Each structure stands twice: as structure tokens, then as C-alpha cells.
Amino acid sequence: MHDTFVSNPSFFKLDATLKKIRNYWQKNFDSLNKDITVDQWLLIENLYKHKRITHNELARLTSKDITTVSRIIELLVKKDLVERQVSTDDRRKVYVQLTPAGVNKYKDIRPLVLEMRKTGWKNLSEQDYQELTRILDVIYSNIP
């Protein structure tokens, strides 16, 4: 690897891009009074897809610390979007799932999210998407 890379701020660019996306999403949520944060949305999206999973699995799926998941779930429970159920098989486990209100929230916000994703990918091709995925995957696997 040539030294150009070493001095170039790829970390910064990743960070800046992610912040831009996150802020854009949050401002849209706020201006439409969706009463939700970006990370709360990410959990809801995963709960909709997986129906009924544990904190641990949710943490793995979202690349979040289990601590963080636990606290975000707490907020979602307070908003009546999510409910917890202690497992009867293994009483250490807590299953989490969307309430009917949570499912409605998902269905309400989903179209907005699709629109915002389209906006981010404007002027980019399917190949660009593949390239980005490939490069990020290599970086991810490079790191111990």
C-alpha cells in the first residue's frame, strides 16, 4: 500500500458522510414530527424484519453494543412501540418485538426512508454500489 493512502483522511470522509446522512434523516424525521431518532428507526426496522428476537441478536444485527440496544429499547418501550418478554426457556433472555403501534410506526416511516435513500444514491450506478460494498467489506475484514 502506497503512502498516499496512509496520509489521506479516509476515516474523516467516512465520518463526515455518515454524519451528513444521519443529520439529513433526523431533520426529516423531526420536520414531519415522526418523534423518533435515526438509531431508534434502525432498531424498529430490524424488529419488523425479525419479528421477535433478543437484545443480543439485535445488537449483532445492528452493529451496536448490547448496552446501547438495551437503552434504546427502553425508550421504545416507553413510547409503546416495543414490548419485552422474558423467555420461558432461558430466563436470562429477553425477547423484544414491535407492538401494533410499533408496526404502524414502521409503515408510516418506511416510505420516507426509501425516498431519503434514493436521494443519497442519486447519480450513482449499481456498479458504484457494488464497489462501495466491496471496499468497505475489505476494510472491515482487514481490522482485527
Next chain:
Amino acid sequence: MHDTFVSNPSFFKLDATLKKIRNYWQKNFDSLNKDITVDQWLLIENLYKHKRITHNELARLTSKDITTVSRIIELLVKKDLVERQVSTDDRRKVYVQLTPAGVNKYKDIRPLVLEMRKTGWKNLSEQDYQELTRILDVIYSNIP
């Protein structure tokens, strides 16, 4: 833009990769007792490069909120790595620069950072770097 993109989790992949890098950096800093966080390092790096700048400029350079910069600088001042000077021209402005200890900290940590960047870019080419940069720049500019 085809619907594949819209349903595919590019935000998640960016977020996961950045977290992986950040954690790797922090663990290295910690295990070598560098007594610094990743974001504190990013400010020090910019202060070394720009010598003497205001909070505002530092915020712009690092893509951070001026609130966040203000607080990180506060921590760095406590560690005697940075000093603040109110501008005589415009008494609203506060200039920030590294202390001699701050310059030493930069020189101490810099080689480690170069090594870690190399690790992240293993098995990737200069063209991959250009591609990543290009794609992230387009996404960034797509977002209002």
C-alpha cells in the same frame, strides 16, 4: 436508481465499518496508554497542521459541531495539550493551538496512526481509494 439500492443497507455498512475502525484505534491507544480518544486525536492532528485556528474553523475542518469541539478542547486544555487565546482583533474569537506537550503527543502517536491506516487499507489498491473517495463525495453532495 434501481430499487436494489434502496433496500440495501449502505448506511448500516458505513456505520459498521466506521465503528470497527474507531474501536480498533481506541483499543490501540488504550493498550499503549496513550491517554487519548479517537476524536481528541483528530483535533490534535488538525491543530498540528493548522497551528493556530478558532473553534469554528476546527469544527468545519473536522465535521464536528462547534459545541462538541468546544468540549473536546476543554478536555485537551485540562491535559495541557492545548492552549486557548482570546483574539485581540475580535474578542468573540478564541484561538486554539497545541502546547509543546501537545506537539510531543502528536509526534508520539502519529506513527501508530500511520500503521493503523495501513492495516485498514491492506489488500486494496490506489484505485480502490479513489473509488471510495469518489463515491462518498457524490453521496455527500447528493444530500441537501
Next chain:
DNA sequence: TAGCAATAGTTGCTATTACAACTATTTTTT
């Protein structure tokens, strides 16, 4: 030049993140 707008920065508040320490369970070992 007096009043208003804009700018630089700080403080308060809430959310996300990560680590350490802790409780409560379950599984493994001896």
C-alpha cells in the same frame, strides 16, 4: 449613532456509544 442582525462561543439537555462492574441465570467441569 442607536437599534438590530449576525457571529463566536458556552451551557443545558437528551441520545448514542463503549467499557467496567454487577446480578441473575444456565452450562460445563470436576
Next chain:
DNA sequence: AAAAAATAGTTGTAATAGCAACTATTGCTA
């Protein structure tokens, strides 16, 4: 079966992030 190890989750603490409200200063404008 008792002790030890592993697993699932929560709580405490510190740092980063962003918004709103605030102070202080400077620039603009009527």
C-alpha cells in the same frame, strides 16, 4: 451434585453529537 465458567442483560460513568437558549461582541442599517 457442587464449583466454576459462560451467557444475557442492566447500571454507572465518561465521551461524542446535536439542538436550543444564552452571553458577549461585532457589523450593518435606518
